[in-house]
Amino acid sequence: MLDDRHRILCVSWLFLAAVLCFAGCVPHSVRTTPPGLPWRESRQLVLVLIPDWNADHGRLRTYAREGDRWHAVDATQPVTIGHAGAAWGLGLNDTHGGGPIKREGDGRSAAGVFHIGEAFGYGSRADTGLAYRALQASDYCIDVDGSSLYNRIVDANKADVTGSTEPMRRDLHMNGDQRYRLGFVIEHNAAGRRGAGSCIFAHLWQSPTDTTTGCTAMSDATMKHL
Numbered sequence: 001m002l003d004d005r006h007r008i009l010c011v012s013w014l015f016l017a018a019v020l021c022f023a024g025c026v027p028h029s030v031r032t033t034p035p036g037l038p039w040r041e042s043r044q045l046v047l048v049l050i051p052d053w054n055a056d057h058g059r060l061r062t063y064a065r066e067g068d069r070w071h072a073v074d075a076t077q078p079v080t081i082g083h084a085g086a087a088w089g090l091g092l093n094d095t096h097g098g099g100p101i102k103r104e105g106d107g108r109s110a111a112g113v114f115h116i117g118e119a120f121g122y123g124s125r126a127d128t129g130l131a132y133r134a135l136q137a138s139d140y141c142i143d144v145d146g147s148s149l150y151n152r153i154v155d156a157n158k159a160d161v162t163g164s165t166e167p168m169r170r171d172l173h174m175n176g177d178q179r180y181r182l183g184f185v186i187e188h189n190a191a192g193r194r195g196a197g198s199c200i201f202a203h204l205w206q207s208p209t210d211t212t213t214g215c216t217a218m219s220d221a222t223m224k225h226l
Contacts, residue, residue, distance in 0.1 A: 038092040039113060045070060046116075046226065048216060053099055054085040056211045060218065062226070077222045081109035083211040088112055089188040090196055102188065102197040102214075104145050109214050110188035110200050117185030120153070120201075122171060127224075130184060139168040141199035151189050151198035166199050179203050182223050186216070202226070 043065045050058035057080050062073040087100035089110025102110045119130040126132050133139075138156040142149040144163040153168060154161065170177035183203035189196045197214065205217035218226075 048079060048081075050081065050086055052085070053087070056081055056083050056085060058216075060216075060222065074225070077218065078208060079216050079218045079222070080205055080208070080211045081216050082107050082214045084108045086111045089114065089200070090191070090193060091115070091188055104143065104195050104197050106197070107213055109212070109216055110186065110197060112188070115187040115190070117187045117190075119182075119184040120168065120180065121182040122169065122180070123182075126182060128184075135168045135180065137167075137169050137172050140164045141166040141168060143198045145195050150192045150194065152192065153185075177206075179206065179217070182220070183215075184226075 045063040045065070046060065047063060048058045048060045057078065059076040060079045061076045063070040064073050065071075084107030085100075087102040087106060087108040087110065089102045089112045091110070091112040091114035093113040099111070100106075100108065102108060116130065118133050119126055119128045120133040120135055122135055124134050133153065136155065139153055140156055140161040141153045142151065142161060142164050143166050144150065147160075147163075149159055149161075167173040168180055170180050180201075180203055183201045186200045186202055188200040189198065192198075199214070201215045202223070203212075203215055203217055204220055204223055208219075210217055
């Protein structure tokens, strides 16, 4: 296991039915995780490392498990994160080891170990093994603290989205914005705990210096590979 000194340097995640946000400076090949951990059966991992809690950028690398070892699948790729850095989120891990705690509106990406949720995009379909949501003009992610729909993507034709600032079809609502043309949900705060942060995604960036309000952004090529 990696020590807490390394753990705080990671934003991260795991695939399969999960996204692993492992922590620390992981080498090309590492031993698999101990029994009893929630991600014990996962076989694919996406790792994002950042230099410190206040950094707005990081490096992403993917891993696959063969037997009892994790092996790097490809080279590291640049990503950007929250403009205020990162903070411990609500996922599969305990929030220990020091560092800030994720809150609504803090501008920080969620750090920890998280399941990957559904993929989404502007197209009617996407080449992905994840469940896929073809976004409509009426789809919103609810970031209103106190709403019964907090941290859920809903259809405004069927649910109240009053006060939400997160339309999912940014191209239609925000002057052609392409950030959500392809992305997926990082399942931070899946239970919708009030004020703990919402609408945390992996999505496309506009440029390598394009930071986010709490998501992880990357190039089109990196996203398509994931």
